[in-house]
Amino acid sequence: MTKPPLTLYLAAPRGFCAGVDRAIKIVEMALEKWGAPVYVRHEIVHNKYVVDGLRDKGAVFVEELDECPPDRPVIFSAHGVPKAVPEKAAAREMVFVDATCPLVSKVHIEAARHSENGLQMIMIGHAGHPETIGTMGQLPEGEVLLVETPEDVATVEVRDPEKLAFVTQTTLSLDDTAEIVAALKARFPAIVGPHKEDICYATTNRQEAVKAMAPDCDALLVVGAPNSSNSKRLVEVGARSGCRYSQLVQRAADIDWRSLEGIASIGLTAGASAPDVLIEEVIDAFRDRYDVSVETVTTAEEDVEFKVPRVLRQPA
CATH class of the missing domain: 3.40.1010.20 (4-hydroxy-3-methylbut-2-enyl diphosphate reductase, catalytic domain)
Structure with a gap:
């Protein structure tokens, strides 16, 4: 036929991408260095085939640090984690490796720098996504406000409209994000944006x-x-x-x-x-x-x- x-x-x-490639390599090298099991907080990257393959090699995937024994290494996923997570691992004297994508880490650094300069942060991102949770968790509660749509911009309540900055999740739609940024700049003309776009x-x-x-x-x-x-x-x-x-x-x-x-x-x-x-x-x-x-x-x-x-x- x-x-x-x-x-x-x-x-x-x-x-x-380079961040995913690096994160997978980190788990594989950790298994080579310390042997199995190596614990990974959250899926190292969002792909079942990749996660299953690493699990077969001896990686154990957990959602929270409390599920990891203190005497085994733990790896933080490519999406990034709240600041409290590595602090807790250090307090437990755990060996930990941060596989956060360097481009996500760049956003974390931006947010911290703006906060030090007295600016409240607005994050453009998706509620509940690990990267959003990780970025918002770099600063104390209330210091990062989340918006997902241009409509959210109209209702967000800020401390001082003259002292604001914004960051974005790295994996957003370029077009959707441009609309939200335009809405932010229209409502808050003094808002400070990233030196270079956060979308990777x-x-x-x-x-x-x-x-x-x-x-x-x-x-x-x-x-x-x-x-x-x-x-x-x-x-x-x-x-x-x-x-x-x-x-x-x-x-x-x-x-x-x-x-x-x-x-x-x-x-x-x-x-x-x-x-x-x-x-x-x-x-x-x-x-x-x-x-x-x-x-x-x-x-x-x-x-x-x-x-x-x-x-x-x-x-x-």
């Missing part, structure tokens, strides 16, 4: 690649986890950029083939915590059903690399 033709547009860049290079690059290929695609698939903020934003960007069908899938088995009937082209990308093996799995699934020709849509080249903490580069 002849397979129908399909053009598969492959976004570049896609998948792992990887989030920006992956969204721009989707925007570039969306006009040529009948549908878009994003490989990523349902709790991955940057992956969900890619789905939204695809839909907003003209893809009539824009969906998130964790694995090839999650593809809804009935919704793709009659398509002649599809875009494929992956969130920053999705490994190449899952992207290849999806491509293979399409090759089983279609006569696939792959076209790569490149909008940026990435060569960013972050060093792992010194403690892991030293002998045991």
Whole structure:
């Protein structure tokens, strides 16, 4: 039986970013240095395949520090943690390694600097997301106010409208964030913003690649986890950029083939915590059903690399 033709547009860049790559490497190096088990507070990155793979190697994932024995190393996830967490680990004399993405740490430093200068912080982010919890937890309660939408800006109650600064979660939609920033500046003209945008290079690059290929695609698939903020934003960007069908899938088995009937082209990308093996799995699934020709849509080249903490580069 002849397979129908399909053009598969492959976004570049896609998948792992430098912060995710570093976080996974930290867990693997910790296991090599100290042996199993090594404890990890929260999922190291938001991807079930990655987490399961590290669990198989001896990583134990927990939600809170209290679940970790004091005599085993603990790693803090790439999303960052409230300031109280490493303080508590130090008080318990635990060995701990911070795998917070350096670009998230940059936001933490910004928030602390503004607070020292007497500014109350407004954070643009998603309530309940680990990165938002970690960033808001860098300062005392009430010093960071959260807004998620332009509507929130209209009702947020600040201490002094002349003494404000804002930071953002690193994995947001560029377009949505621009609307919220505009609303903040309109209501609080004196508000201070970041020297350089907080939304990270990887989030920006992956969204721009989707925007570039969306006009040529009948549908878009994003490989990523349902709790991955940057992956969900890619789905939204695809839909907003003209893809009539824009969906998130964790694995090839999650593809809804009935919704793709009659398509002649599809875009494929992956969130920053999705490994190449899952992207290849999806491509293979399409090759089983279609006569696939792959076209790569490149909008940026990435060569960013972050060093792992010194403690892991030293002998045991």
